[in-house]
Amino acid sequence: MRIAIAGSGALGSGFGANMFKNGYDVTLIDGWQEHVNAIKRHGLNVEMNDVPFQVEIPVHHYDQLKDVKPFDVIFFFTKSMYLEEMLEKVKHLIHDQTVLVSTMNGLNHERVMSNYVDDTRILRGVTTWTASIKAPGETVFLGQGPVEIGAIVDGAETHAKAIETILQRSNLNPLLQTNIHASIWKKICINATVNTLGTLLDANLMTLKKANHMDDLLEQIIHEISDVAEIDNVSLDVPEMVAYLHDVMEKVGPHYPSMHQDLVVKNRLTEIDYINGEVANIARRHGIPAPCNTFITHLIHAKESIMDAK
Amino acid sequence: MRIAIAGSGALGSGFGANMFKNGYDVTLIDGWQEHVNAIKRHGLNVEMNDVPFQVEIPVHHYDQLKDVKPFDVIFFFTKSMYLEEMLEKVKHLIHDQTVLVSTMNGLNHERVMSNYVDDTRILRGVTTWTASIKAPGETVFLGQGPVEIGAIVDGAETHAKAIETILQRSNLNPLLQTNIHASIWKKICINATVNTLGTLLDANLMTLKKANHMDDLLEQIIHEISDVAEIDNVSLDVPEMVAYLHDVMEKVGPHYPSMHQDLVVKNRLTEIDYINGEVANIARRHGIPAPCNTFITHLIHAKESIMDAK
Numbered sequence: 001m002r003i004a005i006a007g008s009g010a011l012g013s014g015f016g017a018n019m020f021k022n023g024y025d026v027t028l029i030d031g032w033q034e035h036v037n038a039i040k041r042h043g044l045n046v047e048m049n050d051v052p053f054q055v056e057i058p059v060h061h062y063d064q065l066k067d068v069k070p071f072d073v074i075f076f077f078t079k080s081m082y083l084e085e086m087l088e089k090v091k092h093l094i095h096d097q098t099v100l101v102s103t104m105n106g107l108n109h110e111r112v113m114s115n116y117v118d119d120t121r122i123l124r125g126v127t128t129w130t131a132s133i134k135a136p137g138e139t140v141f142l143g144q145g146p147v148e149i150g151a152i153v154d155g156a157e158t159h160a161k162a163i164e165t166i167l168q169r170s171n172l173n174p175l176l177q178t179n180i181h182a183s184i185w186k187k188i189c190i191n192a193t194v195n196t197l198g199t200l201l202d203a204n205l206m207t208l209k210k211a212n213h214m215d216d217l218l219e220q221i222i223h224e225i226s227d228v229a230e231i232d233n234v235s236l237d238v239p240e241m242v243a244y245l246h247d248v249m250e251k252v253g254p255h256y257p258s259m260h261q262d263l264v265v266k267n268r269l270t271e272i273d274y275i276n277g278e279v280a281n282i283a284r285r286h287g288i289p290a291p292c293n294t295f296i297t298h299l300i301h302a303k304e305s306i307m308d309a310k
Numbered sequence: 311m312r313i314a315i316a317g318s319g320a321l322g323s324g325f326g327a328n329m330f331k332n333g334y335d336v337t338l339i340d341g342w343q344e345h346v347n348a349i350k351r352h353g354l355n356v357e358m359n360d361v362p363f364q365v366e367i368p369v370h371h372y373d374q375l376k377d378v379k380p381f382d383v384i385f386f387f388t389k390s391m392y393l394e395e396m397l398e399k400v401k402h403l404i405h406d407q408t409v410l411v412s413t414m415n416g417l418n419h420e421r422v423m424s425n426y427v428d429d430t431r432i433l434r435g436v437t438t439w440t441a442s443i444k445a446p447g448e449t450v451f452l453g454q455g456p457v458e459i460g461a462i463v464d465g466a467e468t469h470a471k472a473i474e475t476i477l478q479r480s481n482l483n484p485l486l487q488t489n490i491h492a493s494i495w496k497k498i499c500i501n502a503t504v505n506t507l508g509t510l511l512d513a514n515l516m517t518l519k520k521a522n523h524m525d526d527l528l529e530q531i532i533h534e535i536s537d538v539a540e541i542d543n544v545s546l547d548v549p550e551m552v553a554y555l556h557d558v559m560e561k562v563g564p565h566y567p568s569m570h571q572d573l574v575v576k577n578r579l580t581e582i583d584y585i586n587g588e589v590a591n592i593a594r595r596h597g598i599p600a601p602c603n604t605f606i607t608h609l610i611h612a613k614e615s616i617m618d619a620k
Contacts, residue, residue: 197609197612200510200609201609201612201613201616202616203616207616208616210615211612211613211615211616212611212612212614212615213607213608213609213611213612213615214612216604216608217605217608217609217612220601220604220605220608289599289601291530291599291601291602291605292601292602292605294526294530295527295530295601295602295605297523298523298526298527298530299507299510299511299523299527301522301523302507302511302521302522302523302524302527303511303521304522305520305521305522305523306511306512306513306517306518306521
């Protein structure tokens, strides 16, 4: 079985390295030339929960895929806004049985992917693994998982089971979910609150947790998300979710959220359009009010332009 | 006629100095001991549009008002959150004809003042004069005015006319308004957008003007304010107001808004509860949705607590 990791940045190369190390035929694909070159020259160096290892894993720049053979499974780990671009780069590597898997943050990825394969060949996931790139070819991979994984429509259970096996044998701690939409919306609640507020207020998670009026902010955002999630038949309990967010902020404590790292630290564009922005879009299409999620999306975009993020 | 300036910080002492210089019997009242001491020792030094002058003006600390005689007019220039405290300090200096005037930013001041005098003796104003304190006893006073001034109920026209005369003879450029509520709401639209967004995004007005999605942010906030202003029979045209705000941002250009100076520069608490916060309060009382103004209020309070503002 040929597996590709489309988007082999920090998280993607961490996933790929673990699968490759455990015997799978994995190929990395990425658009960052220095990173691709470094892996070709010196292999991929991974520091996984403080334990280093190295893999001589195949890698391609996404503009050099002409002679590559199709894959049976493609995992997507791009930033949300580059998913479509990546799908265009790899579409000739999709055969009529290829399964596409996205464990990326954000909403709407399955809709983008469904332009390329049948819905039964799309799996969505949610993960608490995190990672960062130390230098080209060097990934720091952190966590214990899990990777919640599930089909978006009925009839894909076999595929879900197959992906679970890959992740299980690669020690990536999968968790097969019959209702992956519930997992996705729960993760959206984290990204749409902790990430955006930490970015707007320039605060790490412990500071955020202790800030005055934090629960008011969380409640306003989550309340709107909860109304929108109903469309996916997902029921979110607002006070329960606020308590869960406090737990997340407590656990992650001194860390800054990933959106803060993207925008404030690295001066990069954020995934806001796929988080609060997509909540606002779905709400608009269904005539549900989502003013706070809309407002946050505009605020983050304003901040991106003020910081001249690329 | 005895006139007091209750709250003689930057703006208040600028107003007081101009009245005193033009022959009025003006007494300054303030709670900042060093400022009071400096004025007692060296007079009040004013730099008004780059022209310096000095006045030997009477001044009292607000805790040393025991032997002071009542005033015929009291102008209030405290920060909104200290208005009630100041009224308590000076209430024994109010006689049965005393006129109270507030040209402070924010909503709700007349309601606070109406606990002390009849509504016909309350005047509200809006000003574009600005000022800053260089050092204790030294004020930089800037602008050309005007000071829009008006009664909040019928039957106070004589008082409004009298205050207009004082301001006129003091070269403070008054403008008598028959509908002062319209002026107040227009000023609220500035404070509730430019001030808060400049503070949240750490941006001066020109940067703010050029930021992506700025009109979306302005429209969301102004739309809610416009719905709430209807309660005061004030009609705000949203696109017209957005165009006006662009004009304000263009003119004030490289300056940071006053709320940014309060919180980000001086680490002080803001007047948010009397701006977006009061919009949200009035909306709540009347069953009008104002989620963005509510959300902004929470965000600014969260930022205050994260910055440990006092």
